[in-house]
Amino acid sequence: AQSVSQHNHHVILSEAASLELGCNYSYGGTVNLFWYVQYPGQHLQLLLKYFSGDPLVKGIKGFEAEFIKSKFSFNLRKPSVQWSDTAEYFCAAVTNSGGYQKVTFGIGTKLQVIP
Amino acid sequence: SAVISQKPSRDICQRGTSLTIQCQVDSQVTMMFWYRQQPGQSLTLIATANQGSEATYESGFVIDKFPISRPNLTFSTLTVSNMSPEDSSIYLCSVRPGNTEAFFGQGTRLTVV
Numbered sequence: 001a002q003s004v005s006q007h008n009h010h011v012i013l014s015e016a017a018s019l020e021l022g023c024n025y026s027y028g029g030t031v032n033l034f035w036y037v038q039y040p041g042q043h044l045q046l047l048l049k050y051f052s053g054d055p056l057v058k059g060i061k062g063f064e065a066e067f068i069k070s071k072f073s074f075n076l077r078k079p080s081v082q083w084s085d086t087a088e089y090f091c092a093a094v095t096n097s098g099g100y101q102k103v104t105f106g107i108g109t110k111l112q113v114i115p
Numbered sequence: 116s117a118v119i120s121q122k123p124s125r126d127i128c129q130r131g132t133s134l135t136i137q138c139q140v141d142s143q144v145t146m147m148f149w150y151r152q153q154p155g156q157s158l159t160l161i162a163t164a165n166q167g168s169e170a171t172y173e174s175g176f177v178i179d180k181f182p183i184s185r186p187n188l189t190f191s192t193l194t195v196s197n198m199s200p201e202d203s204s205i206y207l208c209s210v211r212p213g214n215t216e217a218f219f220g221q222g223t224r225l226t227v228v
Contacts, residue, residue, distance in 0.1 A: 034216055044207075044219040051215075090158070092217070103148070103209070103217050105158040 002027040002095050006106035013081050014114050021076040021109050023065075023091035032094040033074040035065055036105075039087045047089070050074065061085070086113045117142055117210050121220035128198055128227050135194045136223045138208030143188035148209040148217070149181070158207065164191045198227045 007022040025031060035047040048059025055067040065076045074091060091106040118141040128134050138147060149161040161181055162170040170183040184192045195202050208220040 036217075043221045044217075046216045046218075049216050094211075094214075094217075101211070101214060102160065102163075103211070104160075107157040 002093065002102075002104050004091050004093050004104050004106040006089075006091050006109050008109045009107065010110045010112070012112045012114065015083055016080045017113075019076070019078040019081045019085075019111070021089055021091075021111075023074045023076065023106060024072050025074065025091075025093045025104075026072065027093065027095050029095065033065075033067060034092040034094070034103075035059065035063070035074075035076050036090045036092060037087045038090065038108075044090070047076070081111070081113050083113045083115045085111060087111060117144065117212050117218040119208055119210065119218060119220035121208050121223055123223055124221060125224040126226070128225065130199050130227055132198055133194055133196045134198065134225060135192050136206055136208070138191045138193070138220055140189045140210055142212060144210045144212050145188070146211070147185065147191040148211075149183065149191075149193045150207040150209060152205040152207060152222070154204070161193070161206075195225065198225075200227045203227045 003026045005024045033050045036044045037047050038044050047063050048057045050057045050067045058064045063078050065074055067074050088108050088110050090108045094103050120139045122137045147164045150158045152158045160173050161176045162172040164170045164183045164185040166185045166188050182194045203226050205222045205224050207222045209217045211217050
């Protein structure tokens with residue numbers, strides 16, 4: 001069965017530190033990939049998405065992610081985090097199976113940025 | 116894009132009772148999705164609701180426990196039946212207009228006592 005794995009469940013960084021959150025998916029077919037963010041008390045919001053084309057995707061708030069097909073990975077990066085980036089981050093994949101589309105989420109990574 | 120309204124935003128319920136969660140979308144969509152997010156865990160898809168047909172349930176979820184209605188293209192309900200403390204979770208409604216990204220409601224935080 002398809003799955004999405006996030007390796008870092010809880011990350012603590014100081015402001016201005018660089019961020020990289022790992023995401024791997026287990027599906028060999030066409031896959032659409034997403035990163036979502038959930039700020040405390042708020043609903044899930046889309047950070048960025050990859051459907052096709054340039055594997056380096058830029059999203060909102062200075063985030064970017066790189067799709068590496070050979071590694072089944074879609075890691076999220078930000079060169080310099082801010083206290084306001086404290087949130088939970090979810091990697092997700094949409095896969096097609098017999099014409100039925102399904103969105104599978106990773107377990108999430110809680111990011112805490114210390115001022 | 117899509118704006119989703121979910122009601123109630125939270126509830127505390129007695130075990131053995133049922134709760135119906137409503138999801139209203141500001142545009143017509145073919146499919147609506149219901150997820151559960153248990154404490155410390157990821158979002159798990161419960162079922163996919165198509166208008167005019169029975170919902171499709173994921174492994175581990177059954178219609179008797181989570182009956183779903185989809186009376187039109189902008190509305191759906193999920194009922195959590197015969198609740199137990201293990202059903203305490205956040206329940207989320209989601210849509211993917213144009214099969215792009217998923218949009219989510221604020222969620223319903225359910226506590227079963």
